[in-house]
Amino acid sequence: MGDKHSDDIVSSSASQEFILPADCTNDDKELQWAFRKLDATLLAVIILSNVLNSMDRSNLGLSKVAGLEEDTGMSGSDFNIVVSAMYPTYLLFMLPSNLVLRKVGARFWLSFITVIWGIINMSMAFAKSKTDFIICRLFLGAAESGATPGVLMLITLWYPRKMVTSRISTFYSSFAIGAVIGGPIASGIMKITNPHFKSWQWIFFIEGLTTIGYGFVMFFLLADYPEKSWLLNTREKALLKRRMEEDQVEGGHRAVNKKRLWRHVRDPLVYAQALIPFCGNFGTSTIMTFSAIIVNQLGYSASASLAMQAAPGICGFIGILLSRYYPKWCGCHYYGGSLFIAACIITASTILLATVNNSARIFALCLLSFGSFGTGGIGPGWLMSNVGGPTRAAFSGAISVILGGLGGLCASYIYRNQDAPRYMFGHGMNLFAGIFIIVVSTIAYVIILSRNKQKETCTINVSHLSKDEQIDLENDHPDFRYMA
Numbered sequence: 001m002g003d004k005h006s007d008d009i010v011s012s013s014a015s016q017e018f019i020l021p022a023d024c025t026n027d028d029k030e031l032q033w034a035f036r037k038l039d040a041t042l043l044a045v046i047i048l049s050n051v052l053n054s055m056d057r058s059n060l061g062l063s064k065v066a067g068l069e070e071d072t073g074m075s076g077s078d079f080n081i082v083v084s085a086m087y088p089t090y091l092l093f094m095l096p097s098n099l100v101l102r103k104v105g106a107r108f109w110l111s112f113i114t115v116i117w118g119i120i121n122m123s124m125a126f127a128k129s130k131t132d133f134i135i136c137r138l139f140l141g142a143a144e145s146g147a148t149p150g151v152l153m154l155i156t157l158w159y160p161r162k163m164v165t166s167r168i169s170t171f172y173s174s175f176a177i178g179a180v181i182g183g184p185i186a187s188g189i190m191k192i193t194n195p196h197f198k199s200w201q202w203i204f205f206i207e208g209l210t211t212i213g214y215g216f217v218m219f220f221l222l223a224d225y226p227e228k229s230w231l232l233n234t235r236e237k238a239l240l241k242r243r244m245e246e247d248q249v250e251g252g253h254r255a256v257n258k259k260r261l262w263r264h265v266r267d268p269l270v271y272a273q274a275l276i277p278f279c280g281n282f283g284t285s286t287i288m289t290f291s292a293i294i295v296n297q298l299g300y301s302a303s304a305s306l307a308m309q310a311a312p313g314i315c316g317f318i319g320i321l322l323s324r325y326y327p328k329w330c331g332c333h334y335y336g337g338s339l340f341i342a343a344c345i346i347t348a349s350t351i352l353l354a355t356v357n358n359s360a361r362i363f364a365l366c367l368l369s370f371g372s373f374g375t376g377g378i379g380p381g382w383l384m385s386n387v388g389g390p391t392r393a394a395f396s397g398a399i400s401v402i403l404g405g406l407g408g409l410c411a412s413y414i415y416r417n418q419d420a421p422r423y424m425f426g427h428g429m430n431l432f433a434g435i436f437i438i439v440v441s442t443i444a445y446v447i448i449l450s451r452n453k454q455k456e457t458c459t460i461n462v463s464h465l466s467k468d469e470q471i472d473l474e475n476d477h478p479d480f481r482y483m484a
Helices: 026-065 078-084 086-092 094-104 106-126 130-144 147-158 161-189 199-221 234-246 258-265 268-297 302-308 310-322 326-330 334-354 358-385 390-411 424-457 467-472
Strands: none
Touching: 026 078, 026 106, 026 130, 026 147, 026 161, 026 199, 026 234, 026 268, 026 302, 078 086, 078 130, 086 094, 086 130, 086 390, 094 106, 094 147, 094 390, 106 130, 106 147, 106 199, 147 161, 147 358, 147 390, 161 199, 161 268, 161 302, 161 310, 161 358, 258 390, 268 302, 268 310, 268 334, 268 358, 268 390, 268 424, 302 310, 310 358, 326 334, 334 358, 334 424, 358 390, 358 424, 390 424
16 A cells, blocks of 8 residues: 555655665566656657647747737737636636546547647637637637646556656656747747748647647557557556556546545645645746747847747756656655745746846746746646545646646736836746745645644554445545655
8 A cells, every 4th residue: 555665666765766676576677667668658648749738838928029919919918818818718628628538538538639729729820819819719728628637647547656756747847848949949930931921820830730740649659548558568567557556546447436526625635735836837837928028028139039938948847857856855745845946936036026137037037947847746746646546636637737727827917018128026926926835835744744643543444345445545545645
């Protein structure tokens, strides 16, 4: 169960990586190789999909620098309204989309919605007004709503709990990769000359078309469950199934328990941990949507601003990759993870508020990116590491991305045209978000310590329950331990 790992191939520390002992068995080695295969196929496929997702989301801000606002007659807060238009449908369809994924399978559903959002993104190349963009963004939000929560749930069904944070951190690094390559690619696309198409239209069209093509490729590469994998052999599938059963993970075959779902809905720990990506999304949205605009307001040209977005993106990529090691280095997600990234966000926001020096502000954007993207690994990783079954996994994955989406919605309005070039309100909101991460992380940490202590001191006998009834206890099983 949650506290029995003496013979596991995974280190009993929160290292998230395989550490094979000297006397490891052949089963250990075969299982290690099986997880390596999953990393090279399942994880790689969903990462590349999310890179395209990240680029499709950020291309609106890049297109503004390329002249979208002037060509479509937008003014005042029109652009902020267009940016935020996707979030109502994004939030509304998120949980239903996650439930549909469990019905029809990840292979079909994730491939399908990738093709759909690619079509919508390509259609924005033909938008002529603010209204056209709002309509497209509403449909885009509905299409993208199931992608991230679906992937979070998928990771918990394929990997043991001690490996979840590292894999989620790696997955979320794809957002930073999109920010790194999105600006330079858009800068290159801007050089296309055509009398019938503006440069910003080419950005939407080419990136949308690429996403459509990759959606079809995903259908042939993904599998719904480990035993359906086209890459694992029969023995590897059996070993993986046994390892997941030891970890109280049922591989996704059990239906969502409605009674148990209601218990998770009322659990304050879920919301405390899910509020970490909510706060972090203020900073990630700043980098993905507004960083090129902020740099442009510092006096740099449009093409230079797009290319320079790569610098904060690289720092974000480093931040989220390093976040997978914070639990190992510090022994828990709280001290070296949440508190450290909060300190980075607070420091960066303070610099942006305090100085008008261009070099200092670009450095601060890089530091803000480093910390904010780090929440993408620590927040969802910490939350999904404390999943004891499929019902908890479905709800936790959805609520994490719902609150993250709310953070993105709020961030859509914090960088306004009238605040240029200092953007004091936007930087102040990022400062507040960093402080709030400390508050909610502390609450989550206290709850986890309290519950683990209660499980140690007040043991419950479940021997009279059937195996299925014990599995349905999920996080309430007496052998389950929360990861701090």
